[in-house]
Amino acid sequence: MRVRVDRTVCVGAGMCVLTAPEVFDQDPEDGRVVLSEPVPPPALRTRVEQAADVCPSGAITITD
Amino acid sequence: MTEHTTRPTPLPTQRPTPFDPPVELARLRGEDPVSRLAYPDGHTGWLVTGHAQVRQVLADPRFSTRNEIRHDPSPGTDVTAPPRPAPRGMFLSHDPPEHTRYRRLLTGQFTVRRMRRLTARVEEITEEHLDRMEHQGPPLDLVEAYASPVPALVIGELLGVPEGDVDRFQRTVAAVSRVDSSREDKMAAFVAMQDFLKRLVDDKRAEPTDDLLGGLVAGGELEEDELTNIAFLLLGAGLDTTANMIGLGAFHLLTHPEQAEALRDEPDSGPRVVEELLRYLSIVPHTLRTALEDLELGGHRIRAGETVTVSIAAADRDPKVFPEPNTVDPHRSAGGHLAFGHGIHQCLGQQLARVEMRVALPALLTRFPTLRMAVPESEVPTREDMAIYGVHRLPVTWGSGSG
Ligand code: HEM
Ligand code: SF4
Numbered sequence: 001m002r003v004r005v006d007r008t009v010c011v012g013a014g015m016c017v018l019t020a021p022e023v024f025d026q027d028p029e030d031g032r033v034v035l036s037e038p039v040p041p042p043a044l045r046t047r048v049e050q051a052a053d054v055c056p057s058g059a060i061t062i063t064d
Numbered sequence: 065m066t067e068h069t070t071r072p073t074p075l076p077t078q079r080p081t082p083f084d085p086p087v088e089l090a091r092l093r094g095e096d097p098v099s100r101l102a103y104p105d106g107h108t109g110w111l112v113t114g115h116a117q118v119r120q121v122l123a124d125p126r127f128s129t130r131n132e133i134r135h136d137p138s139p140g141t142d143v144t145a146p147p148r149p150a151p152r153g154m155f156l157s158h159d160p161p162e163h164t165r166y167r168r169l170l171t172g173q174f175t176v177r178r179m180r181r182l183t184a185r186v187e188e189i190t191e192e193h194l195d196r197m198e199h200q201g202p203p204l205d206l207v208e209a210y211a212s213p214v215p216a217l218v219i220g221e222l223l224g225v226p227e228g229d230v231d232r233f234q235r236t237v238a239a240v241s242r243v244d245s246s247r248e249d250k251m252a253a254f255v256a257m258q259d260f261l262k263r264l265v266d267d268k269r270a271e272p273t274d275d276l277l278g279g280l281v282a283g284g285e286l287e288e289d290e291l292t293n294i295a296f297l298l299l300g301a302g303l304d305t306t307a308n309m310i311g312l313g314a315f316h317l318l319t320h321p322e323q324a325e326a327l328r329d330e331p332d333s334g335p336r337v338v339e340e341l342l343r344y345l346s347i348v349p350h351t352l353r354t355a356l357e358d359l360e361l362g363g364h365r366i367r368a369g370e371t372v373t374v375s376i377a378a379a380d381r382d383p384k385v386f387p388e389p390n391t392v393d394p395h396r397s398a399g400g401h402l403a404f405g406h407g408i409h410q411c412l413g414q415q416l417a418r419v420e421m422r423v424a425l426p427a428l429l430t431r432f433p434t435l436r437m438a439v440p441e442s443e444v445p446t447r448e449d450m451a452i453y454g455v456h457r458l459p460v461t462w463g464s465g466s467g
Pocket of ligand 2: 010
């Protein structure tokens, strides 16, 4: 599993950080998403998928 | 694409209980999650009641939040007042790119981590108010003593509003957000608020402070009117909402003692209980969007200029997403609820609101193990008439007396 984030559309709502803190973080300056784990272990798949689903701006995509 | 043959109905407002949205919304959703809606000004637009369709509207840039092109579905709306564009800085009512610019300047201040760091201060403010309640003794109005002042002090602190001025603020906010007040009263409240904030911004220009507003002033990118309006938006959006979630949330817990008990016994369940209450109570019952171009939604053709009323309360009770939607179940995964909206305008202050609710509700129950209602459920005045739902007052008591 490979994760991509699009910082240009991120609105800094922080839903990803709440859902999968191992994978997503927020830039302390502008609040936008920072990917701390671009290739998360399979055990995190469900939560990463949830994060992509709850992200209000569709900034997170998962490719296999 | 179906042609709609059903007659447009006005927005349903009759709630069966203080905690449930109008039953009519569920009926409409069952029939068709996208239906025609009659607005008081004569406009015929749409009402969206399904979770998937609500998400779709809120994520679609072809829908605008601009004031000047929208129609208000609320029964008490003054139909003679021409809608005016929102002033600079009121970014909830701006579309991109204006919205993007303001939101970017603020998101850094509202990160999950930053808000968690505020937890200790929120705890202090909460404890102070619980102390005061204990000192005052039962019975008392929980809204006045706790649910309103705690969020007011928290956001006041965030912005750098001097503590002595917060009371006046709260009264002004209540006057501004009142659906049923006269236009003159509303304007007066609005002006009073503007003046207050302008002075606050001026003070921070003269003497820079280390708070959110002080930071924006120091950043130098924004002019005075923008700063004032941003502060106005944050206060307007952050006070009444959180206060009503605490007030209505406490009302629900006190009338469902087994749930209060579970929260007392299992403090770790706090975040889940809060999330489920956000879904179940959805105190921002609806929001509005207007189509900028012709488009298709749920098999209907929406025309440019038509206003869509997006029912958050109905979406958060959609059985397709939340099985047994009318039951409060802290064990469900309430993730995906729309109480904070969705899309680019999704609540900027949601992490702060979460911190406040996670602290305030358990602390209240723990401090007063015998806390209970001082009046029958039916005598609690609810905010039927307000843009943000909740309770006006919540008389409570505790101890061994009958209160
Ligand atoms: C439980 C408490 C709260 C609830 C239920 C709530 C709900 C909402 C909802 C539903 C929206 C989206 C409106 C729309 O799309 O039309 C929103 C936006 C917003 N909220 Fe909240 N809110 C809460 C607390 C707060 C707090 C504490 C703050 C600030 C400190 C805040 C600031 C804002 C702002 C600035 C926006 C506009 C965001 C934008 O347009 O990009 N809210 N809120
Ligand atoms: S949930 Fe989406 S919008 Fe929010 S911070 Fe994460 S990537 Fe950005």
